Amino acid sequence: MQCNVQNIRLKDSQVSWCISQPWEKGSLRKGMWCLNFGGPGVQMTRQTVAVMKEAAAKRLTEEAAAEGELMQYGNTRGDPKYRIELAKFLTKMYGAPVDRDDILCTAGATHGLYTLCTQLFKAGDIVFVEDPTYFLAQVIFRKDCQFTMVPVPTDDKGMDMEALDRLMTEYKDKGVTKTSEKTPYRSLIYLVPCFQNPTSRCMAPERCQRVVQLARKHESLIVCDDVYNTLSWIPKPDGSFDDPPQGLFAYDKKTDTDYKGGHVVSNGSFSKFMGPGLRLGWYEAPTRLHAILREGGFLDSCGGFNQFTGGIMGTAMELELVEKHINNIRKYYQDAVGAVCQVLRQKMPKGTKFHEPQGGFFIWIELPDGADVSALRQICMDEHKIAFLPGHTCSPEGNYQNCLRISFSYYPKEELVRAVTVLCEAATKMLQ
Amino acid sequence: MQCNVQNIRLKDSQVSWCISQPWEKGSLRKGMWCLNFGGPGVQMTRQTVAVMKEAAAKRLTEEAAAEGELMQYGNTRGDPKYRIELAKFLTKMYGAPVDRDDILCTAGATHGLYTLCTQLFKAGDIVFVEDPTYFLAQVIFRKDCQFTMVPVPTDDKGMDMEALDRLMTEYKDKGVTKTSEKTPYRSLIYLVPCFQNPTSRCMAPERCQRVVQLARKHESLIVCDDVYNTLSWIPKPDGSFDDPPQGLFAYDKKTDTDYKGGHVVSNGSFSKFMGPGLRLGWYEAPTRLHAILREGGFLDSCGGFNQFTGGIMGTAMELELVEKHINNIRKYYQDAVGAVCQVLRQKMPKGTKFHEPQGGFFIWIELPDGADVSALRQICMDEHKIAFLPGHTCSPEGNYQNCLRISFSYYPKEELVRAVTVLCEAATKMLQ
Numbered sequence: 001m002q003c004n005v006q007n008i009r010l011k012d013s014q015v016s017w018c019i020s021q022p023w024e025k026g027s028l029r030k031g032m033w034c035l036n037f038g039g040p041g042v043q044m045t046r047q048t049v050a051v052m053k054e055a056a057a058k059r060l061t062e063e064a065a066a067e068g069e070l071m072q073y074g075n076t077r078g079d080p081k082y083r084i085e086l087a088k089f090l091t092k093m094y095g096a097p098v099d100r101d102d103i104l105c106t107a108g109a110t111h112g113l114y115t116l117c118t119q120l121f122k123a124g125d126i127v128f129v130e131d132p133t134y135f136l137a138q139v140i141f142r143k144d145c146q147f148t149m150v151p152v153p154t155d156d157k158g159m160d161m162e163a164l165d166r167l168m169t170e171y172k173d174k175g176v177t178k179t180s181e182k183t184p185y186r187s188l189i190y191l192v193p194c195f196q197n198p199t200s201r202c203m204a205p206e207r208c209q210r211v212v213q214l215a216r217k218h219e220s221l222i223v224c225d226d227v228y229n230t231l232s233w234i235p236k237p238d239g240s241f242d243d244p245p246q247g248l249f250a251y252d253k254k255t256d257t258d259y260k261g262g263h264v265v266s267n268g269s270f271s272k273f274m275g276p277g278l279r280l281g282w283y284e285a286p287t288r289l290h291a292i293l294r295e296g297g298f299l300d301s302c303g304g305f306n307q308f309t310g311g312i313m314g315t316a317m318e319l320e321l322v323e324k325h326i327n328n329i330r331k332y333y334q335d336a337v338g339a340v341c342q343v344l345r346q347k348m349p350k351g352t353k354f355h356e357p358q359g360g361f362f363i364w365i366e367l368p369d370g371a372d373v374s375a376l377r378q379i380c381m382d383e384h385k386i387a388f389l390p391g392h393t394c395s396p397e398g399n400y401q402n403c404l405r406i407s408f409s410y411y412p413k414e415e416l417v418r419a420v421t422v423l424c425e426a427a428t429k430m431l432q
Numbered sequence: 433m434q435c436n437v438q439n440i441r442l443k444d445s446q447v448s449w450c451i452s453q454p455w456e457k458g459s460l461r462k463g464m465w466c467l468n469f470g471g472p473g474v475q476m477t478r479q480t481v482a483v484m485k486e487a488a489a490k491r492l493t494e495e496a497a498a499e500g501e502l503m504q505y506g507n508t509r510g511d512p513k514y515r516i517e518l519a520k521f522l523t524k525m526y527g528a529p530v531d532r533d534d535i536l537c538t539a540g541a542t543h544g545l546y547t548l549c550t551q552l553f554k555a556g557d558i559v560f561v562e563d564p565t566y567f568l569a570q571v572i573f574r575k576d577c578q579f580t581m582v583p584v585p586t587d588d589k590g591m592d593m594e595a596l597d598r599l600m601t602e603y604k605d606k607g608v609t610k611t612s613e614k615t616p617y618r619s620l621i622y623l624v625p626c627f628q629n630p631t632s633r634c635m636a637p638e639r640c641q642r643v644v645q646l647a648r649k650h651e652s653l654i655v656c657d658d659v660y661n662t663l664s665w666i667p668k669p670d671g672s673f674d675d676p677p678q679g680l681f682a683y684d685k686k687t688d689t690d691y692k693g694g695h696v697v698s699n700g701s702f703s704k705f706m707g708p709g710l711r712l713g714w715y716e717a718p719t720r721l722h723a724i725l726r727e728g729g730f731l732d733s734c735g736g737f738n739q740f741t742g743g744i745m746g747t748a749m750e751l752e753l754v755e756k757h758i759n760n761i762r763k764y765y766q767d768a769v770g771a772v773c774q775v776l777r778q779k780m781p782k783g784t785k786f787h788e789p790q791g792g793f794f795i796w797i798e799l800p801d802g803a804d805v806s807a808l809r810q811i812c813m814d815e816h817k818i819a820f821l822p823g824h825t826c827s828p829e830g831n832y833q834n835c836l837r838i839s840f841s842y843y844p845k846e847e848l849v850r851a852v853t854v855l856c857e858a859a860t861k862m863l864q
Contacts, residue, residue: 013732045500052503052740053492060485068477071484071707107539107711110734118550119576139729144551275503277739279539297571300445302542307709308484308741 002031002385003415013136033419035388035406038197038361039276043332043412047325048275055316062315070311073303076294078105078282081314086282089317090268093230093326095243096250104290106281107306109227109269113137115305116223116265117145117188119296124176126187128164130154132364132394132403134197134225137190147188148174151396158193158203161210168218182292184261185221189214194245195228195360198394198405202359208251215263224248226266227281230326231273232359233334241330244359249284262286270313272361272409273326280309336413337363340420347424349431361409364391367427371402376430384422433854434463434817435847445568465851467820467838470629470793471708475764475844479757480707487748494747502743505735508726510537510714513746518714521749522700525662525758527675528682536722538713539738541659541701545569545622547737548655548697549577551728552615556608559620560596562586564796564826564835566629566657569622579620580606583828590625590635593642600650614724616693617653621646626677627660627792630826630837634791640683647684647695656680658698659713662758663705664791665766673762676791681716694718702745704793704841705758712741768845769795772852779856781863793841796823799859803834808862816854 040048063070070079077083087100106112121127123146129137131151141147150167153160168187177183189211193203203211215222224247232244247266253259262285269281283289293299304310316322340363341356348354351368367373373390380386391403406423408416472480495502502511509515519532538544553559555578561569563583573579582599585592600619609615621643625635635643647654656679664676679698685691694717701713715721725731736742748754772795773788780786783800799805805822812818823835838855840848 039504042499045503046496047500048503049492049495049500053489053496056488056492057485060481060488063481064478064485067474068479068481068707069709071477071480071709072471073708107543107738108734110730111539114550114730118546122555122578136729136733140733141729144728144730146554275500275740276505276735277501277503277743279734279736279738279740296576297568297573298542298546298576301568301572302540302711303708304711306539306711306738308707308711311709 003033003411003419031385033386033415034410035386035419035423037410038407039410040272041410041412044273044329045275047328048278051274051316051321051325052278052312055319055321056312058319059312059315070308072307074307075304076104076299077290078103078304079307079311079314081318082310083314085314085317089322090230092323093244094246094250096246098284102249102284102286104283104285104293105304105306105310106267106283108271108276108279108281109225109267110140111279111305112265112267112269112281112283113190113223113225114140114144115293115298116221116267117141117147119293119298120177120183120185120221121145121147121188122176124148126150126171126175128152128167128187128189128220129396130159130191130196131396132198132391132400133190133396134192135389135393137225138396141190149396154199156201158196158201158207159191159211161207161214164189164211165214168214168220172218179219184288185219185263187218187220189220189222191222191248192225192228193248194226195232195357197225197228197360198362198389198391199364200355200357200360200362202245208248212248212251212264213258216258216260220263222248222264224264224266225269226284227269227272228360231329231333231361233330233337234358235334247284252286261288265289273329274322278309278313280306280313333408336416337408339413340408340416343417343420343424347421347428349428352427361407362405363408365404365406367402367404368431369402371427371431373402373404376404376427379430380423380426384426386419386423386426388423433850435465435843435851445571463817465818465847465854466842467818467851467855469842470839471842472704473842473844476705476761477707479760480710483706483748483753483757484710484744487751487753488744490751491744491747502740504739506739507736508536508731509722510535510736511739511743511746513750514742515746517746517749521754522662524755525676526678526682528678530716534681534716534718536715536717536725537736537738537742538699538715540703540708540711540713541657541699542572543711543737544697544699544701544713544715545655545657546572546576547725547730548653548699549573549579549620551725551730552609552617552653553577553579553620554608556580557619558582558603558607559622560584560599560652561622561828562591562624562628563828564630564823564832565622565828566624567821567825569657570828573622581828586631588633590628590633590639591623591643593639593646596621596643597646600646600652604650611651616720617651617695619650619652621652621654623654623680624657624660625680626658627664627789629657629660629792630794630821630823631796632787632789632792632794634677640680644680644683644696645690648690648692652695654680654696656696656698657701658716659701659704660792663761663765663793665762665769666790667766679716684718693720697721705761706754710741710745712738712745765840768848769840771845772840772848775849775852775856779853779860781860784859793839794837795840797836797838799834799836800863801834803859803863805834805836808836808859811862812855812858816858818851818855818858820855
């Protein structure tokens with residue numbers, strides 16, 4: 001049995017797990033299931049193409065009739081229509097207000113994270129991360145930025161707040177950056193609070209409140225990849241979908257008595273529910289951070305970080321194409337994830353644990369204690385042409401040796417069910 | 433007399449010189465001539481809109497019929513069509529070969545510069561710059577990156593190579609970064625070798641050769657904003673246009689006996705001849721730099737730096753729309769610059785010096801010794817609603833107090849002639 005899907009264009013880190021063709025394609029050969037690949041599938045990218053095609057035609061017709069200002073540098077916070085329509089869209093999605101004045105357009109969440117890391121911090125600074133965390137964020141912190149990464153334990157409710165408080169006290173003076181008007185933060189807390197990568201867990205509301213208090217106390221900036229929130233299918237009793245959790249930025253309330261100018265950035269992206277190739281995202285960020293970024297040369301020299309694509313997306317949201325698209329995608333993933341989890345429940349070895357996700361891209365599977373996931377990966381790669389992400393790559397300390405992350409984002413349901421069935425059989429055989 | 437052009441969306445640094453409306457517009461009020469604004473005019477942006485509209489329709493139709501792969505992360509070096517077509521386009525423009533394997537897609541030249549600065553260097557490192565240089569690059573170096581900026585004198589042929597050699601020897605051990613496989617360069621040389629910002633001068637070919645030798649000798653990376661090259665109107669005797677100077681990357685020849693793995697990046701952009709809002713550019717960079725960037729988390733996590741816009745531009749180049757567009761633009765600017773320079777020759781105070789540019793966006797005007805350009809700026813702003821860039825803002829040491837940069841890129845010829853006439857009269861009156 002082998003994968004029937006033709007090609008996937010992968011990121012470099014994922015190509016290394018698989019069998020790649022020459023760079024001109026950057027794709028996979030037919031016959032490989034890349035369950036490590038955290039990108040949208042053809043069912044989503046085709047819809048996104050249709051959305052962008054309709055929106056581009058409308059927006060560029062309007063621009064041609066006016067002065068083509070979308071081609072100019074643009075406001076450093078982004079195309080006005082993008083910001084206005086994005087605030088409306090998020091307000092509707094979250095069922096809670098999002099203010100356009102908090103929004104600054106980015107070129108995707110990675111660009112957003114990298115920009116904050118490099119504009120506000122220096123080599124030798126401290127970043128507190130969840131253990132486990134997004135595997136490539138670790139490369140950005142460790143290799144690109146040369147930060148000291150401090151892993152903080154997690155449980156089903158997210159990061160352990162007592163441990164965080166203790167570690168922040170311990171590392172208080174170990175960073176390089178000292179607080180000043182230009183750099184109001186002495187350290188960074190990196191979180192994926194909603195449908196986390198890799199676990200798909202959501203941080204409990206009381207921890208969301210607590211982590212903001214701790215950031216204020218320890219003069220730290222929380223940067224959240226709030227990239228999966230709108231990609232959710234939390235069911236309501238009537239069968240419709242409930243509002244997804246808001247970005248963590250909503251917890252840093254200006255009305256709080258201990259509000260200190262803003263300690264949270266929700267770093268959003270169109271990558272997960274539209275397509276990563278768009279390189280389009282946004283910050284919800286406090287006013288002082290807008291000011292710091294706009295006074296820097298990076299943003300001032302280039303203008304809006306992704307003016308053209310942002311403008312087209314502004315029109316797509318105005319036409320309500322994005323909302324319709326998301327509603328289709330939600331149903332699609334709810335159905336696919338349900339089918340995959342049924343296979344996992346029936347066929348994984350006894351003692352295996354996992355949550356059925358209500359959003360995001362991933363299922364985090366914990367095999368029984370002592371199971372060697374690295375060995376399972378080798379068997380799956382060699383004998384079954386299946387790739388997945390071993391849990392230890394998501395841990396700064398190499399924990400979670402018995403865990404793995406599979407992505408349900410790319411393949412159609414039938415392929416997922418086939419691949420996961422083979423994976424379950426391989427795991428069962430190995431653990432016999 | 434006042435400006436008849438309605439609105440310009442400016443970068444933040446330019447808004448401060450002028451009278452800005454609220455952020456929703458980010459524009460200027462009618463009645464101001466912003467000769468400080470270095471962005472394309474309506475004549476260009478409208479054409480660019482038409483190009484992008486046609487190319488987007490074609491590319492997105494093709495993507496819809498296939499699998500919408502343009503929406504995926506994409507190869508980290510960029511959309512294959514973008515790289516293939518860009519290499520062909522540049523080869524034709526320069527009349528000299530450009531290899532697609534050297535190209536890596538960026539999100540514009542500012543993004544390209546910032547990425548190299550932050551991926552390869554640290555706070556405290558040394559950057560050698562021309563005096564005068566691009567005013568906002570200084571902000572990136574000094575404020576964003578906290579580099580030590582070392583100005584190097586220039587003359588009509590570009591940077592003074594003897595001074596550079598001497599200064600590089602003097603600063604050899606004063607940076608922070610030590611050479612290693614991951615960081616093969618101990619310092620940075622920042623150049624705009626072709627139609628320089630602010631002077632519009634081109635570096636003489638013998639200096640281009642020499643600076644590459646010096647970079648090899650001193651283990652330095654030359655990053656060139658090669659962003660104006662293709663925007664040229666160098667006349668041939670038959671009235672057609674000559675090939676513009678190639679990017680400096682072409683001088684770092686692999687066949688040289690002293691080639692040491694590559695010391696030059698030509699940092700290109702579509703901003704100057706298509707539109708800055710596209711946020712699209714490219715590196716011509718040595719193989720080892722491709723490898724370093726692709727091994728970093730920034731590029732690996734996000735995929736191609738501007739996949740969507742790059743893909744559409746690839747199709748635009750395939751359709752030869754970009755080439756046609758450039759040929760129109762060249763004639764337009766040749767005509768406008770000729771008219772402006774005629775006014776300058778006739779009406780500027782005696783002793784004023786300038787070159788008539790054969791490419792780029794700017795005219796660098798040197799008033800007679802002792803002329804106070806800051807005072808002239810104030811008079812022009814207050815009494816004539818004209819803004820320009822004072823020369824000293826382009827100098828790390830505040831030199832060029834008697835110089836100013838005006839941009840001919842934005843306004844139609846008739847407006848330029850009106851504005852420059854008023855400017856000349858104001859200068860003449862002040863110097864009487």
